[in-house]
Amino acid sequence: MDLTYTEEERDFRARLRTWLGKTLPELPAKPSPDDWPGRRAYDLGWQRRLYDAGYAGLHWPVDAGGRGATPTQHLIFLEETERAGAPYVGANFVGLLHAGPTIAAEGTAGQRARWLPPVLRGDEVWCQGFSEPDAGSDLASLRTRAVRDGDDYVITGSKIWTSHAEVADWCELLVRTDPAAAKHRGISWLAMPMDAPGVTIRPLRTLAGSTEFAEVFLDEVRVPVANRVGAENDGWRVTMVTLSFERGTAFVGEVVACRRTLAELARTARANGRWDDPVLRRKLGRLYGEFGALWRLTQWNVSESERSGGVPGTGGSVFKLAYSHARQELYDTAAEVLGAGSLSLDEEWVLDRLSSLSYTIAAGTSQIQRNIVAERILGLPKGR
């Protein structure tokens, strides 16, 4: 067990830190959360800078246009960018963390050449069209249909909670290509252009008041068969590949951010006298210990995936369960520290408190994660 970084890793960190110190002051001002075109431009502008500096797709395989960095280097990258307060992937989330890795792993050479470079360069944004109104946790029961017509699929149905749909160029879309097959069997994974005729986007307001996600209606949308990644009706397996990436390293930077938030919270409590309340103080101490442990768990998982050749394991579910609950407790504790100050939406962290509510729902609810842990890690029998 070794927690020290190699000389090479330390060098990498130092160079990155220097680059961040130089680059971050040059960034334009952050757009307001409601300014969608502004956010897209801001996030892609950041991606472009990463690309030009050679940091785009750091951990992607070299033949997919990435840098082939080790999981540890990727970890350092996420840690340092968060420390420095750099923008996160933002609108590029799905492209970089789901669709890209999936296409890199399962796509043909032509598909990789078509879709991967624009993600890395920050030219194209992807969204994820998995969930449907009647298919959330039970994703495999999805009903959006794709019927073959010559070289196209003709798609009809609807998707919901599609994050960033309004600014996306492409959608990783799950469709049913064989309605007669068992529900996990008849699904295919397609890349759908969001500007195709028949695609209608209706923004949904979140509880935070923002339009973070949308409903997407599909009315006889034609998508070339060539846009299918993986074999027809083999989309469920491809999806499992996607989801393992989703749960892999998605929250690394956030653990760092939570520790920073806690430090600010302690100073606030000290300034407003709440620190003298031993119950609250100990709660903060406990959270500090928990986030420290979650950071170590991240390092453990990364080291494990480094030994096993870069594949994220089921440990991601263990992490997501612990992290999503700790994060919600952090913001609830912040509200205790701030009292009535926690009621103003002008405070950015109050929005963070609201958004933390999605962590036990999005990307697989805590209940579903517990099923995964119980069945796939602990080997308990499936319910009938």
Next chain:
Amino acid sequence: MDFQLTRDQRDLRAGVRDLLAGRFGREALRAAVDSGTAVDRGLWRELGAAGFFALRLPEAEGGVGLGLPEAVLVFEEAGRALLPGPLVATHLAAGVVPGAAAGTAVVTALDLGERGGPLVSYLAEADAVLGAPLLPSGEPVRSADPLTPLHRVAGDLRGDVSEHRDAGALLTAALQLGSALRTVELAVRYAGEREQFGQPIGAFQAVKHLCAGMLVRAEVARTAVYAAAVTADPGEIAAAKLLADGAAVRGARDCLQVYGGMGFTWEADVHLHLKRAWVRAEQWVTAAEAEERLAAELLAADPAEADPAAGGLSRIAADADAP
């Protein structure tokens, strides 16, 4: 960075597991409970011979010359097996109290909280108290844990353990971790075997989710304990103890729930895990002490790492400062 067990560490852990399975398996555990034999001197010497106590003593002083990470792995196994006796105190006494390293002496410590008068574990079994000049006398107390006899010691009690507090807390956390991982195994095995309503109870989601929660707490505690062993950082040790205490105590309780009525019997081992976990939670560093230590560290944490642009909290802090 390679935060995984080395081959040697894996081998060490497997070796200790085998040793304990052979020498202190379930039957030996139950026999010890039935006879009330908390410390078996023969076993103690065998542990000594196997290097259990001398593990971190330099080779020049007759020790094994290994470090905290290895000690943690060994204590994790002891916790899994519910091995009784003042293991941590004797380990800490190696090189200090004659005979401790070899397991010919049994050494206890004043490691329990002071509420209601100082309680000492294994006093009647001990040859020495770590850091204390004499073996004090005391009144026996009916102990919650059948294999941790307790005495209440009257009068002026000396035995400074402050220099051992961190190592003691970490090794105790490792014992808790072993127990927590063991209760996950017990619960999962029982849930797969016991049938109700025509199927294994483990197919019921309410039971599954109890087990998953146990594993999550144990895994978070595990990395905390291992990392603290590598860094030996006092804050990380406090966090490791806190999380391992929680994983062991709650793990045993959830395991008991999975066992149902069987879990409430003397027959099942679950109560032994729970009671030992309660004892250990009071040893070296309690939850309240750990949280206070972490809170102090948090307050001292470098705010320069904070992103000034994020600002929400700092702005409120500034408001609070204003008259």
